[in-house]
Amino acid sequence: MPGPTRLEHDLIGDREVPDDALWGIHTLRATENFCISRRTIADTPDLLVALATIKEAAAEANSELGVLDASRRDAIVAACREIRAGHWHDHFIVDPIQGGAGTSTNMNANEVIANRALELMGHPRGAYHVIHPTDHVNAGQSTNDVYPTALKLAARAGVLRLSEAMERLRLAFADKSAEFADILKMGRTQLQDAVPMTLGQEFGTYAMMLSEDRMRLAEAVDLIREVNLGATAIGTGINSHPAYAALVRERLSGLIGYDLITAPDLVEATQDCGAFVQLSGVLKRIAVKLSKTCNDLRLLSSGPRAGLNEINLPARQAGSSIMPGKVNPVIPEVVNQIAFEVIGHDITITMAAEAGQLQLNAFEPIIFHSLQQSLSHLAAGCTTLEVNCIRGITANRQRLADIVENSIGIVTALNPYIGYRNATEVAMEAYRSGRGVKEIVLERGLLDREKLAEVLRPEMLTSPH
Structure with missing residues (x-):
């Protein structure tokens, strides 16, 4: 790793983490294990804001219940509010597609919040004896909730x-x-x-x-x-x-x-x-x-x-x-x-x-x-x-009018006036001859011109009557 590093420890062992990273060893291992989508959870700011809001609410609740002291609460809450305001999102680096039921995402959030809270208190990143990602930021919580x-x-x-x-x-x-x-x-x-x-x-x-x-x-x-x-x-x-x-x-x-x-x-x-x-x-x-x-x-x-x-x-x-x-x-x-x-x-x-x-x-x-x-x-x-x-x-408009004028489908509107059988015969003749329905109806004397015009008015054709 180029530049200064700090040593962090987990149950698997020790690892060097870049000193300028707000994330820690758990996030580092996740980036090595899950390089799947070539994206990070930072691509979904809604998720980061949601995580920070939950951590802030948890800190407030735990403080009120005597689980978290006021100084740690204030630092954690301040760090969470910065994340909610859009800061430090580039430190959320784990792939959204991951094993572990979301543990890598939760640990990434815990580490970023803990290290930023440490800075706000005047401590170096990684000073987890003061504010610990799991003992304090994750108090009363699990990835699973x-x-x-x-x-x-x-x-x-x-x-x-x-x-x-x-x-x-x-x-x-x-x-x-x-x-x-x-x-x-x-x-x-x-x-x-x-x-x-x-x-x-x-x-x-x-x-x-x-x-x-x-x-x-x-x-x-x-x-x-x-x-x-x-x-x-x-x-x-x-x-x-x-x-x-x-x-x-x-x-x-x-x-x-x-x-x-x-x-x-x-x-x-x-x-x-x-x-x-x-x-x-x-x-x-x-x-x-x-x-x-x-x-x-x-x-x-x-x-x-x-x-x-x-x-x-x-x-x-x-x-x-x-x-x-x-x-x-x-x-x-x-x-x-x-x-x-x-x-x-x-x-x-x-x-x-x-x-x-x-x-x-x-x-x-x-x-x-x-x-x-x-x-x-x-x-x-x-x-x-x-x-x-x-x-x-x-x-x-003209194309639509021409299609209606030449369509056999308008014969359906004539059913109540000339009967289904006559309407069918008109439709078949129109189909065979290529002639219009109106022309055939008038030729056969099934309706006069005035009645036909009334029946085929647009408002009669497009609503119940």
């Missing part, structure tokens, strides 16, 4: 950002629904002509789907307010003060600004990953429906000459290195790919939750890594879809 609680706090922050991005996208679809409210078009079922609708109704559907999914997201995130903080190793609360669980929850709730719930059975809560599975399932639902919407946008804009060509997506970039003038639906395509990823993450989370054994699930690191990726990418996907696609969509 700190880590899942931190994951839930961090996940909630990601959910809120996703929900906000979804709402902006919903508003974009709603604006287009209003803009296109007067444009008649043909609806399709199984890719075949069905009955008329308005383009506004079509875009209103996409807005409504997002609204429903935001409600499901709110329900899922409410479940992660229940935490097992105070459970320590397996839920029995060993090595913590009898009043610690309730007090630390109260302190933590005050710091984060919303009420947490201590799980009624901490043994059960320490091994259960059901809330993460539920949240992942909602993210998959959102991904599936967003992808379906993007499939529709690509179909509706297909062409421009040989496809449906009903709407125009904004041109974002050249679409081919060989075909001049080609423009591709790149924004819906990237959202499709995000959806495929989220569905894959859901499978990972499902398998990881199922693989827990006895009193602990060792696979929470991959659960959170997958959740975080899904939350982050879905939020980014909603934003790029809103800004770079939906806001700039235009309708090909």
